[in-house]
Amino acid sequence: MRNQIVPFLVVVLLVFTFSCQDGDKEQERPNIIFIMTDDHTTQAMSSYGSVINTTPNMDRIAANGMRFTNAFVTNSICAPSRAVILTGKYSHLNGVRDNSTRFDSSQVTVPKLLQANGYQTAMVGKWHLKSAPTGFDYWNVLPGQGFYYNPIFIEMGERSEREGYVTDLTTDYALDWIENRDEEKPFFLMLHHKAPHRNWMPGPDHLNMYDDVELPIPDNFFDDYENRGDAAKDQIMHIDDMYDRYDLKLMNVSSEKGVDKAFDRRLNRLTPEQRAAFEEAYREKNDAYLAANLEGEKLSKWRYQRYIKDYLRCVASVDDNIGRVLHYLEENNLVGNTIVIYTSDQGFYLGEHGWFDKRFMYEESFRTPLLVSYPKGIASGSTSEALTMNLDFGPTMLDMAGVEVPEEMQGTSLKNILTNNGAEPGDWRQSTYYHYVEFPSEHAVKKHYGVRTKNFKLIHFYDDINQWELYDMQNDPKEMKNIYDDPAFAEVREELHAELKRLQREFGDQPDRVIDLERD
Ligand code: SGN
Ligand code: CA
Helix, strand or coil, X not given: CHHHHHHHHHHHHHHHHHHCCCCCCHHHCCEEEEEEECCCCHHHCHHHCCCCCXXXXXXXXXXXXXXXXXXXXXCCCHHHXXXXXXXXXXXXHHCCCCCCCCCCCCCCCHXXXXXXXXXXXXXXXXXXXXXXCCCCCEEEEECCCCCCECCEEEECXXXXXXXXXXXXXXXXXXXXXXXXXXXXXXXXXXXXXXXXXXXXXXXXXXCCCCCCCCXXXXXXXXXXXXXXXXXXXHXXXXXXXXXXXXXXXXXXXXXXXXXXXXXXXXXXXXXXXHHHHHHHHHHHHHHHHHHHCCCHHHHHHHHHHHXXXXXXXXXXXXXXXXXXXXXXXXXXXXXXXXXXXXEECCCCCCCHHHECCCCCCCHHHHECCEEEECCCCCCCCEEECCCEEHHHHHHHHHHHCCCCCCCCCCCCCCHHHHHCCCCCCCCCCCXXXXXXXXXXXXXHCCCEEEEECCCEEEEEXXXXXXXXXXXXXXXXXXXXXXXCCCHHHHHHHHHHHHHHHHHHHHHCCCHHHHHHHHHC
16 A cells, blocks of 8 residues: 555655746646635535535545645634635734724735736635725625625626525636636636525525435533533523524514514515525425424424524535536546635534534634645545644645745645645644634624644633633543643643743734723
């Protein structure tokens, strides 16, 4: 076995090295397709061992390239994650610390650098950064969160509504752009899906998927948050907090709640045919729900089933559409020279701890999927356990394109890992730093920062509270027991405190100063 693998790797490395030599023909520089979904989490990807769905097309990216098992975000929420990816810098430096901040588009970004270095660049789909996209030859984005049905797109500044389902339309625009590109130049495409973001409205092709199955519930669904701090107890993101109409599509339940009214406005966007199909898909199931008059745990379980099925129906459409992109690359002889990256803006809770949404540094939302394929440089079917961050995506894409990574970017290129079968270089990071600040706000997740190594995680919840949590990631991967005050872990605790301080110095983050300023 070893005898076969070593020559194979040598060939892969040589081909890769040669393909990146200066003076290469322009079209031999790799194309890059960066596909990012909104809130798609590893628990709903078959390549990461999902027990609730399959994602055959995403699996093809994993099978043709590398799957990262320890990819994390720096701040688990949408606009901040996007700004981190564009700039390669933490939120406190790129300015987008929460979803309400406008991105300062005069900053140095990955698309600007690729564009300046001869790439043709495009951005299609969810943008969410308030200022207009810069650094793109073509852009066509959804305003704000966008709509699932008949969405409005802003194409190079012009707004128009398109009939259809957002995931299909976003892919149509992306493929049209590739089709009409200048074939003499390499291309960089950011293809950002809205799905599977709340309120999980499935497309016409998947409305009845999972109708006849009951999906397994996470074993910590009925978590009572014992042995945890107040932050886990005080959140408002429990499946029981969901809205009947807006989230759960109980169109036979009346409600005066604002967000349910917003759902009615959304339904009104559908064409009569779309609306008839949508309502018909839920009608019998919603009637059965009312007749059953469920309470307590049974009601929570019903709500989980409705939530997870709609979420997965939205994921299925993304997966089908990724299949369309991969098929296009095959048909047009683009597979060999195109890097395909698949990720999400962050992870998500699929009933773990009883939750939906994200924001916490707890595993499910701190993690993000990361698959990268590139036949010329990455061994197929490989995995890497290196601790990686969304901070690294920008430097990686620049490095793979042969463009110098600016000193100010705080991430590290993954090129060495990608081209070395997933092995970590000797000096690779042994810890990751996280900082979330959007509080008070929807879902009531408190401000916190922390550090994670492969074995432990230390979190400090601050602002309106002052509580520390420590988790043993090997023996308690679901984070059910805070061991911060356990004397057996006193040494680990002190080591992590020191590491946290070191990281805050390295990255220039000063949460304690922020607290003081906010209190003044
Ligand atoms: C909306 C959702 C929230 C979600 C945020 C942020 N509420 O406000 O549930 O946490 O987006 O999501 S909704 O009632 O409008 O659906 S993010 O992915 O954009 O950060
Ligand atoms: Ca998101």
